[in-house]
Amino acid sequence: GAVVSQHPSRVICKSGTSVKIECRSLDFQATTMFWYRQFPKQSLMLMATSNEGSKATYEQGVEKDKFLINHASLTLSTLTVTSAHPEDSSFYICSARVVDRRTNNHHYNEQFFGPGTRLTVL
Amino acid sequence: AQTVTQSQPEMSVQEAETVTLSCTYDTSESNYYLFWYKQPPSRQMILVIRQEAYKQQNATENRFSVNFQKAAKSFSLKISDSQLGDTAMYFCAFMIDTGNQFYFGTGTSLTVIP
Numbered sequence: 128g129a130v131v132s133q134h135p136s137r138v139i140c141k142s143g144t145s146v147k148i149e150c151r152s153l154d155f156q157a158t159t160m161f162w163y164r165q166f167p168k169q170s171l172m173l174m175a176t177s178n179e180g181s182k183a184t185y186e187q188g189v190e191k192d193k194f195l196i197n198h199a200s201l202t203l204s205t206l207t208v209t210s211a212h213p214e215d216s217s218f219y220i221c222s223a224r225v226v227d228r229r230t231n232n233h234h235y236n237e238q239f240f241g242p243g244t245r246l247t248v249l
Numbered sequence: 250a251q252t253v254t255q256s257q258p259e260m261s262v263q264e265a266e267t268v269t270l271s272c273t274y275d276t277s278e279s280n281y282y283l284f285w286y287k288q289p290p291s292r293q294m295i296l297v298i299r300q301e302a303y304k305q306q307n308a309t310e311n312r313f314s315v316n317f318q319k320a321a322k323s324f325s326l327k328i329s330d331s332q333l334g335d336t337a338m339y340f341c342a343f344m345i346d347t348g349n350q351f352y353f354g355t356g357t358s359l360t361v362i363p
Contacts, residue, residue: 159349161349161350161351165292168338168356168358169355169356170340170353170354170355170356171294171340171351171353173350173351176349176350218292220292220294222294222351224349237282237284237296237299238351239296240286240293240294240295242291242292242293243292243293
């Protein structure tokens, strides 16, 4: 259980276009999802926290008009990179907190991660 | 503010040997969770082991165990009988009990040498 998927796994786009990345929790409800960015050989950098039905909370230095996040349901969050530029090329990872369906409590405060999306902007 | 420090950017170990990865953290919170995640070349983040701060007993998961020293704010990972599949980046992570955010260390790249 606790599987998180991301689509697409890789995307190449031209500068100036927008790219949407989907993050889905496949077998559990995720009231909170997280979006990270990872540069080569570096750690994960939290971009934003996405709560179902409300606006995302962005970390300092992350442009919310550039990185649009929508958490429309308990199993889906999307990250849209608008007007992408080469400096947006990176590995984007989402994660979700597991909610115990029986108690509605977060399970061990654990996050399960998607497999990531590699974005290349030409 | 919470910080997580991994002071070993790269490490290597011979297959079947034991290796210890270091992690220290800084927090004023008393209730929190600590994690070790593995990121192999596939880039998928995999939970290796977790530790609740209120538990004194060190967590173990098969070949993986931790040495949790709460007073010293230290959380090292020991990998016994290292296998080639253990080659990966290892991230130490911290989360306060009432919070949402994970704080990650900078990672340790571990190579298991055949």
